[in-house]
Amino acid sequence: xxxxxxxxxxxxxxxxxxxxxxxxxxxxxxxxxxxxxxxxxxxxxxxxxxxxxxxxxxxxxxxxxxxxxxxxxxxxxxxxxxxxxxxxxxxxxxxxxxxxxxxxxxxxxxxxxxxxxxxxxxxxxxxxxxxxxxxxxxxxxxxxxxxxxxxxxxxxxxxxxxxxxxxxxxxxxxxxxxxxxxxxxxxxxxxxxxxxxxxxxxxxxxxxxxxxxxxxxxxxxxxxxxxxxxxxxxxxxxxxxxxxxxxxxxxxxxxxxxxxxxxxxxxxxxxxxxxxxxxxxxxxxxxxxxxxxxxxxxxxxxxx
Amino acid sequence: xxxxxxxxxxxxxxxxxxxxxxxxxxxxxxxxxxxxxxxxxxxxxxxxxxxxxxxxxxxxxxxxxxxxxxxxxxxxxxxxxxxxxxxxxxxxxxxxxxxxxxxxxxxxxxxxxxxxxxxxxxxxxxxxxxxxxxxxxxxxxxxxxxxxxxxxxxxxxxxxxxxxxxxxxxxxxxxxxxxxxxxxxxxxxxxxxxxxxxxxxxxxxxxxxxxxxxxxxxxxxxxxxxxxxxxxxxxxxxxxxxxxxx
Numbered sequence: 001x002x003x004x005x006x007x008x009x010x011x012x013x014x015x016x017x018x019x020x021x022x023x024x025x026x027x028x029x030x031x032x033x034x035x036x037x038x039x040x041x042x043x044x045x046x047x048x049x050x051x052x053x054x055x056x057x058x059x060x061x062x063x064x065x066x067x068x069x070x071x072x073x074x075x076x077x078x079x080x081x082x083x084x085x086x087x088x089x090x091x092x093x094x095x096x097x098x099x100x101x102x103x104x105x106x107x108x109x110x111x112x113x114x115x116x117x118x119x120x121x122x123x124x125x126x127x128x129x130x131x132x133x134x135x136x137x138x139x140x141x142x143x144x145x146x147x148x149x150x151x152x153x154x155x156x157x158x159x160x161x162x163x164x165x166x167x168x169x170x171x172x173x174x175x176x177x178x179x180x181x182x183x184x185x186x187x188x189x190x191x192x193x194x195x196x197x198x199x200x201x202x203x204x205x206x207x208x209x210x211x212x213x214x215x216x217x218x219x220x221x222x223x224x225x226x227x228x229x230x231x232x233x234x235x236x237x238x239x240x241x242x243x244x245x246x247x248x249x250x251x252x253x254x255x256x257x258x259x260x261x262x263x264x265x266x267x268x269x270x271x272x273x274x275x276x277x278x279x280x281x282x283x284x285x286x287x288x289x290x291x292x293x294x295x296x297x298x299x300x301x302x303x304x
Numbered sequence: 305x306x307x308x309x310x311x312x313x314x315x316x317x318x319x320x321x322x323x324x325x326x327x328x329x330x331x332x333x334x335x336x337x338x339x340x341x342x343x344x345x346x347x348x349x350x351x352x353x354x355x356x357x358x359x360x361x362x363x364x365x366x367x368x369x370x371x372x373x374x375x376x377x378x379x380x381x382x383x384x385x386x387x388x389x390x391x392x393x394x395x396x397x398x399x400x401x402x403x404x405x406x407x408x409x410x411x412x413x414x415x416x417x418x419x420x421x422x423x424x425x426x427x428x429x430x431x432x433x434x435x436x437x438x439x440x441x442x443x444x445x446x447x448x449x450x451x452x453x454x455x456x457x458x459x460x461x462x463x464x465x466x467x468x469x470x471x472x473x474x475x476x477x478x479x480x481x482x483x484x485x486x487x488x489x490x491x492x493x494x495x496x497x498x499x500x501x502x503x504x505x506x507x508x509x510x511x512x513x514x515x516x517x518x519x520x521x522x523x524x525x526x527x528x529x530x531x532x533x534x535x536x537x538x539x540x541x542x543x544x545x546x547x548x549x550x
Contacts, residue, residue, distance in 0.1 A: 091503050095512050118510045150410055156507035164320035177410045177494055178504075193406045193413075 027103050027233065027240040032076050039065050040088040040096060040105035040232075044183035046206035047264040047278060048126070048229075049107040052271035057085045060264040064125045064231060064248060065106035067256070071247035089181060090156035094118050097232055104233050104244070108203060110158050111230040111297040120241050121230035123248035123295045125257070127285035128200035129223025130159050133186070133208055135216055138195050142221045152177040152185045152194035159198045162224045182207055189217075200227065202265070202280060209269070209276030226285060226299040249293035257290060258282075313509050314518065326505055327518075333501030334522050340418045340497060341484040341526070347423025348430050348483065355427060356434025357460060370431060377428035382489050386421040390414070390493040411495060418490035418497075426483050430476065437472035438464055470541050477534040481527045498522055 031037045041057045042049040048061035073081050086102050093109065096102050097119055111121035134140040140149075143166065153159045155178040167174045177194055179185035186207035189197040197204065201219055208214045231248070233240055251257050261282055268275035285299060314327040324332075358370035377385070390413075394402050405413060441464060449459035491500035502519035506512045 091507055094510055095506070115510075150407070155504070161320055161508075164322065168321040168323075175409045175411070178496075179494060180492065191406075192403070193410065 027237050028072070028076065028243070030100070031072060031081070031103065032078070035078065036082045036084055037069060037072060037104065038084045038086060038102045039069075040093060040102035040107065041065075041085050042089075042107040042181075043087050044181055045108040045203060046182075046210060046272075046276075047269055048203070048206075050272070053273055058271045060260055061106040061108065061125065061229070061231075063260045063264075064251060064257075065104065067251040068104065068106070068122070068231065068244050068247040071243055071250075075243055090154060093232065097234060104231055106231040108200065108229055109232050110200075110227040111295065112158065112227070113297060115232075116235075116297065118235065119232045120235045120237065121228075121232055121295055121297070122241070122244040123252075123293050124228035124230050124289055124299075125248055125252075126202065126229040127283065127289055127299050128202050128227050128229065129283075129285075130162060130198060130225050130227065131201045131204060131219050131223055132196045132198050132221040133189060133204040133217055133219055134196040135189075136218055137216075140196050140220060143224065146172060146174050146196060148173045149196070150175045150177060150194045151196050151198060152179055152188040153198045154179055154182050154185050157199065158225065158227060159200070163198050166224070183210075186210065198224075202278075205265070205278045205280040209278050210272075210274070212274075214276070228295075228297055228299050230295060245295060252290050252293045261286070309514055309517075310511065311514050311518075313511055313514070319508050326509060329496075329501045329505060330498070330518055330522060333496060333498040333519075334526075336415065336495060336497040337484060337487050337522075337526065340415065340422060340487045340490060340495070343419035344422035344426060344483050344487070345480060347419065348426035348479070351424065351427035352430025353434050355431035356438065357465070359431060359435040360438045361456065374428045374431055377425055378432075382421070382425050382486055383492060385425055386417060386489055386493055389421045390417045414490065414493050414495035417493055418487065418495055422483060422486060422490065425486070426479055429479055429482075433472045433475045433479065434468065436475075437468035440471055441467055467543065470543050473534065473538045473541065477531065477538075480530050480534060484523065484526050484530065 039057075041062065044050055045059070045061070047059050049057065049059040052058045069081070069083055073079055086096065088096055088102065088105060088107070093102075093105050093107070094115070097105055106125075108126075109115075109121075111124065115121075132140065132143065132146075139145060151163060151174045153163050153176065160176075160178055163174070163176055166172060167176060177185075177188055179188055182199060182203055185194075185197050185199065188194045190211060197207070199207075201223070204219050208217045208219070211217060231244060233244060265278045265280040265282070268277045314330070315325050317323075317325055318329065355370040355373055358366050359374070361367060394405055397405065445463055445467075446459055449463040450456070454462065487497060488499040490497055491503065494500075496504060498519050502515050505515035505519075509515065
């Protein structure tokens with residue numbers, strides 16, 4: 001009886017897998033046929049992808065997504081194309097993309113070789129370094145100061161891997177908390193359950209801006225990696241990838257990217273209460289990217 | 305396999321450089337699920353039995369207290385209760401104890417939260433089953449016990465509870481199975497038990513179907529073991545003339 005149950009469970013899973021594979025007829029065709037483009041967004045990746053006071057999706061990555069949507073509308077000659085937004089997490093973003101729930105995910109997703117086995121990435125729209133957010137009086141100045149301390153990061157992120165690997169390789173004895181999203185991780189830091197929060201520096205600036213006492217916190221430490229954020233789309237879909245890449249490159253070369261950057265990273269964000277200010281000027285890596293748009297996963301940091 | 309399933313990654317070393325394989329993650333998750341389930345079950349059985357007896361004794365205040373407990377813990381979703389124990393409850397502790405709690409290994413704090421939360425939640429359900437077990441006995445048994453000169457506690461100890469506990473073994477078995485299934489909720493307060501490890505496997509390997517299949521099988525193994533154990537206990541403690549008795 002137990003065996004037959006297992007067999008039944010496996011069949012169900014198999015059917016789902018089969019359905020997912022049947023989707024591969026090209027995203028543009030799917031969009032044209034259904035009249036809908038399904039975007040994936042993040043709920044608390046300030047200022048890339050998050051909700052404003054009216055619960056609309058906003059943010060720098062959403063601006064990139066809208067530039068891509070505009071290009072899709074032009075290409076398919078469908079000015080009234082419907083856009084849906086689905087909230088996703090670090091953990092379900094790849095399954096939801098491959099099973100066709102979403103067609104394009106612009107949030108805070110790093111383009112890396114491992115993920116390229118499951119998904120394709122657009123031209124890079126942001127370059128970050130992975131660093132630490134900590135309270136000014138915590139005594140943490142760099143990663144070496146974390147020995148034996150509680151450190152929080154977000155589950156399923158590159159930072160989590162780097163942090164665990166560092167803990168193992170350098171015998172640091174850290175207790176690593178893997179929070180389910182950036183908001184929860186920041187809260188862990190704020191209430192004192194962790195002394196530092198390791199994450200992409202731009203996201204750290206976003207979380208800090210949400211605190212009621214942002215001046216008490218600093219972003220410290222030598223970046224452990226530089227990473228390229230791209231919009232994620234399904235693999236083996238060259239037509240859609242080409243369109244998306246062109247849209248991102250045009251967005252960056254036209255100067256719109258710089259304007260939107262200033263709007264989200266250097267001015268108070270009007271869209272959310274408290275009007276937080278990220279205070280995060282563009283890095284040398286960002287300037288280089290705007291000059292030469294590309295989809296390289298391996299970013300060479302200027303500081304290295 | 306025709307479905308394109310590939311389980312070989314389970315035997316590869318994990319990407320974080322820890323000295324284990326991905327299957328090792330499943331095993332450590334299994335161990336935590338068992339710890340949380342058994343720890344929670346011990347709390348649930350003790351607290352639930354006491355409350356169940358309290359609900360049946362002829363004292364308005366005591367039975368009222370137990371009834372209030374049941375209403376409170378049964379009507380709030382388990383997830384909310386766990387969030388309460390994990391996020392809100394520490395704020396009510398004195399500052400020094402709170403600092404000490406936060407300096408502990410966070411996974412032990414999650415484990416403690418999970419065991420307490422799950423135990424107290426399940427206790428409300430066990431309480432109702434113990435109560436219904438006691439109430440299902442003929443009234444005459446209690447009266448006979450008292451008429452024999454036994455005190456009320458003695459009546460419970462020697463007459464009512466030995467029978468009532470046998471009667472409620474089947475519903476108690478489902479609670480025992482439920483506690484392992486409910487333990488999956490603890491992954492939301494950052495405990496890497498089976499479900500948490502399953503999510504982590506997907507993060508690290510992107511083999512979502514294989515990971516969930518293995519996690520599902522692990523849960524089934526736990527629950528089949530619980531069922532077999534409880535059937536055995538039931539058979540051993542069976543009383544002629546009562547449920548399941550011959």
